[in-house]
Amino acid sequence: MPYILVILGLGVVLALFFITLYNGLVRSRNEVTNAWSSIDVQLKRRHDLIPNLIETVKGYAAHERQTLDQVVRTRQEAAASTGSVEERAKAENALTQSLRSLFALAEAYPGLKANENFIALQEELATTENKIGFARQYYNDAAMRYKNRVEMFPSNMVAGMYNFQAEAFFQLEEAGERVVPKVKF
Numbered sequence: 001m002p003y004i005l006v007i008l009g010l011g012v013v014l015a016l017f018f019i020t021l022y023n024g025l026v027r028s029r030n031e032v033t034n035a036w037s038s039i040d041v042q043l044k045r046r047h048d049l050i051p052n053l054i055e056t057v058k059g060y061a062a063h064e065r066q067t068l069d070q071v072v073r074t075r076q077e078a079a080a081s082t083g084s085v086e087e088r089a090k091a092e093n094a095l096t097q098s099l100r101s102l103f104a105l106a107e108a109y110p111g112l113k114a115n116e117n118f119i120a121l122q123e124e125l126a127t128t129e130n131k132i133g134f135a136r137q138y139y140n141d142a143a144m145r146y147k148n149r150v151e152m153f154p155s156n157m158v159a160g161m162y163n164f165q166a167e168a169f170f171q172l173e174e175a176g177e178r179v180v181p182k183v184k185f
Contacts, residue, residue, distance in 0.1 A: 021158040028146035032167045035139035036085070039170065042132040043092060047079045049128060050099075053121045057102065067098075067105050074098040085168040092132075099125070136170045143167045 054068055074095040081091040106118065147166035150159040158164075 018158065021155045022162065025146075025149055025155060025159055025162070025164050028142070028149050029164065029167075031142040032139070032146045035135070035142040038135040039132065039139055042128055042135050043078070046095075046125065046128045046132065047075055049121060049125050050075045053102070053118070053125060056117045056121060057106065067101050071095075071098045071102050085170060089170050096129075140169050143169055 050071065054071060058068060074091070074097075078088075078091040078095040081088045103122070106122075143166070149155045150164050150166045
């Protein structure tokens with residue numbers, strides 16, 4: 001009789017341990033999903049600001065059509081991107097590069113740099129870019145915690161049984177994107 005109670009007690013402890021590991025994996029996966037949603041919100045905000053910025057610049061730099069068209073095109077591609085984290089990151093990184101070209105264009109037009117609408121939109125976009133950076137960092141932190149749970153023993157056994165897969169990190173595509181752009185006023 002005491003052996004049955006010991007075995008039963010051991011079974012309950014193992015079941016609770018298994019449940020705790022499984023729930024931890026689910027919690028971590030949901031945290032990654034939430035973190036990605038935070039990035040999505042800020043990316044939507046950026047996508048909404050860009051058309052206003054383009055219209056403001058158009059009045060000053062009508063002959064710089066190529067740069068403006070590139071920003072519009074990369075914005076549309078980024079807004080339409082619904083694939084994996086890697087695909088979305090690639091589209092957003094292309095948009096970031098084209099925005100850098102747009103702000104470099106603004107340097108050639110002193111009147112544009114002094115325009116109140118342009119200044120306000122540029123500040124809003126800069127704030128949004130900072131929020132995107134923080135959201136990306138939060139996502140990568142959540143993805144790392146989740147990846148650790150999926151790959152580390154003993155939770156990796158539960159992850160393997162229930163097909164939990166680590167999420168990709170939101171990374172820069174090119175080494176040139178790691179260089180801080182020079183902005184002169």
